[in-house]
Amino acid sequence: MKLSENAKYLEDVAYVAGLDIPWEKLNGKTVVLSGATGLIGSFLIDVLLQRNEKNGAGIKIVALGRSKERIYSRFGFSTDNEFFMAITQDVNDDINTELKEIKADYVLHLASNTHPLQYSTDPIGTVITNIIGLKNMLDYAADSKAARFVFASSVEVYGENRGDTEYFAEDYLGYIDCNTLRAGYPESKRAGEALCQAYMKQRELDVVIPRLSRTYGPSMLKSDTKAISQFIKKGVEGEDIILKSEGTQLYSYSYVADAVSGLLYCLFLGKSGEAYNIADPDSDITLRDMAKLIAEYTGKEVVFEIPDATEAAGYSKATKAILDSTKLKGLGWSAAYDMKKGLIRTIDVLREI
Template sequence: MTMDIALVAGGAGFIGSHLCRALSERGFEVICLDNLQTSRVSNLDSLADLPRYSFVEADIVAPLPQAVLDKADRITRIYNCACAASPPQYQADPEHTMLTNVVGTHHLLRLAEQTGARFLLTSTSEVYGDPEVHPQVEGYRGWVSCTGPRACYDEGKRAAEAMTFDYARMKRAEVRVARIFNTYGPHMHPDDGRVVSNLVCQALRGEPITIYGDGSQTRSFCYVSDMVEGLIRLMESDIDGTEPVNLGNPQEFTIGELLSKVLAIVPSDGGVTHHDLPQDDPRRRRPDIARARSLLGWEPRVALDDGLPQTARWFARELGATLPLAVAAE
């Protein structure tokens, strides 16, 4: 029996690897496409037991490989999760970041046009920049620096959105666009530079914990299982796809509050060091998810107090570190 194929570009990444498993559990054959530039091979190892799964090492900046094209007639879903997502990673090669978002998205949209597959772009809350509107609604046009060090990612995603919506308006492809807010959980890279992995891993290693600014800036943290559920619901929804949908947890915390929660799970005597805020770093970040609630019936279920211990246990195993018995035994 032939099965529909879901192509996940960036499938070896943090969210992508969870998405590959969830799609397999829903009956899709899954092709994981990744260049392994910022992904972890251990994420691929976690997918090795999946039935009807294959991995193709390739970069979507280049023309799509024959291993994908050979199965194109059965591809019905294309998830574009490809692109480094943390500032240290995407700023390390800004040219490639921009090309991934623009040229890579173009290659995948062309595949969607040729096959009739539905296409989902994982965009980002970074399209709102350092927002002047709070919480951020999809209609807000953002406050983005187009010349700063984050522009390769922020503007790259904005360009990817523009191209995706143009394909929809021209009836060339059926599309969906998710604007993802801060997401955390197992399969994150311990050294990816994002705030949850930074704080948890520094605490586990007994290192000085880095706080940028005074810790009063805010973020909203969505556990990865909730995010994956939102992405799949968006892909499978009957919306017309011509508007973006925020996906994130609307519970807002200061970085100082996050640190307190981390230290309650992973006590550390490494102390705290304060550094200047990075250029163009958003001061506040919180999604308005009314559209996701209305159109998808979706909202996050995993509270930060529940997701953080699960994340800390996973990082502890990855790093060979020890957690307090009460946390480790849960």
């Protein structure tokens, strides 16, 4: 069974596709998304496809990725059609002729290295995707005179919590030691946000910036090495959950359906130039408690293991990173999945596909 055929997953997609938000802004429009086969991008495209199928929205979806065949396979197509087009485009390369010929109404830059193994083994790619790749997409959006550009940023822009706040609000300026390998991801996300502000001023581009908390869900990639993804994989496989630290790190998380719904609220209702945290207090949890929750559901144990040097190099040094989502909730957004519900749903779906 493919993910797009799973009943529970389709329920999640239908929930987001049925939100009471101004969908009419996308009717008949062209939406270009980088990172089309990623955790966030693939779920969002499934939502847009459902809007077309169930609501006759007529949204033309242009899905960008490094492999056209992988895009077709993920969404069940063998070729392009009137409302779906796959384009091979590495965002770090110059925009190709095929994409240049398309005028985008909305552009969403969702492509990024987003897990520890990538941070430690491809640090250059991690940085340039968030800066050079972003610049290429911003140029494309500005040339298209797009109505809005969305840059998917991250909780990691806040750096380490040094005890001066409980929750990170959007105006918090955190600490990051830039002279480390691991700093490549958060520092490039910060630089990316600054670059968005520059394009707003110099090229009059409308930009909004959702800051995602640590996101998980059944659309996650098999290559994902984030702790939560590794826990989930072990749970799906019926194995003990391996915890590679004391597990005292306290983080905010979002189930993918809530992350995408938050992104859509930013797209439709967010103020130009503003950043919005996507998180919910019911999904704030320590790694240890998360591991226990999954182990209890799957009938397994939590096992402690020391990470190797490559793994350790990619891990965040932040021990507490929880987000204040008051600003996003002010737009009308709310989460539908708490931590337990989201984890159980993810495991159940992945067991069935």
